[in-house]
Amino acid sequence: MIEYKNVVKEYPNGVLATDHISLKIEQGEFVYVVGPSGAGKSTFIKMMYHQEVPTSGEIKVNEYELEKMKNSEVPYLRRELGIVFQDFKLLPRLTVFENIAYALQVIEKKPEEVQKRVVRVLDLVGLSHKADSFPNELSGGEQQRIAIARAIANKPSILIADEPTGNLDPETAEGIMEIMERINNDGTTVVMATHNSYIVNEYKHRVIEIADGRIIRDQEGGEYEDEISND
Template identity: 55%
Template structure:
């Protein structure tokens, strides 16, 4: 599903963000990416999304070698990868329904299908009845649920969650993790970057730890393992 083969990324300022990384993530896995600030987590994610190009090596996403991917094909790659961010990134002037529907409209989905699918995804994330409200009328946890719904509305095989609980209290964080676990159990491959020790330690999923651009650990059932 996702594979890094001898991948290195050196920025123009000389920083080696990834250093000969070899990782293979299978379809349907739930994987935590952990490590201290500056370890390479953000570059790892940006590489999968083709936001940065690697210096050496190959990156495969859903059987496509994206290191050779022409720029005009990048939007099609990103349709395969839903992304959830720490800061939600919802459109403030659109309702919950419109935020989610927009992700379908930009790829040309028929309105009849949109009207059918949006309520279904709202039910999945526990927001039935919230379609007509605006983001600023929602709690942080509810806004993150909308972000997840928007990321999943086009049924991508991969979901990247970049610090999705970073702005949430512990109880709300666990509500978000339950939703992600449900999505994973339905077959979606989930890659989650996090600093949340408690979540990683309790979930007991695969943990890939990065340090200074290197893979320091890759544990099939792992723990967070850092003091920060």
């Protein structure tokens, strides 16, 4: 599903964000990407959906060879991915239903399919009763649930989550993780960048730890002790 081969990302200012990273993530895995602030986690994640492009090396996501992609091909890659951000990125003037529907309308899904999928994912995240609410009427945890619903509305093969529990209290974060677990159990590959050691240690999955742009640990069910509370 995802493969990195000797991937280097060096920014114009000389910062080496990833330093010859190689790994493979198989279909259906749940993988945490951990490490301190500035370790290279976000760059590593962003390269999966072509937000960042490697300086050298090869990245393959499903059938796409990302380092060879034309800009015109990027939307097709992203149709196979669901992406969840720490700051939700919901559209403030659209209702919850419309936020999710919009993600399907832009890829030209038929109205009846849009209706069916929105109803289903709202039920999955437990917020069917909030369909007509606007984002500013929701709590942070509810907004993140809607962001997840939007990300999985098109049945992506891979869900990429960049600090999805970063702004949430512990109880709310656990609720988000229960949803992520359910999505993974349905067969979706989940790649989640996080600094939340409690989540990593409570919900056991493969742990990829990055420091100074390098993978320093790749362990199934590994423990994680975060030295820095923020990322």
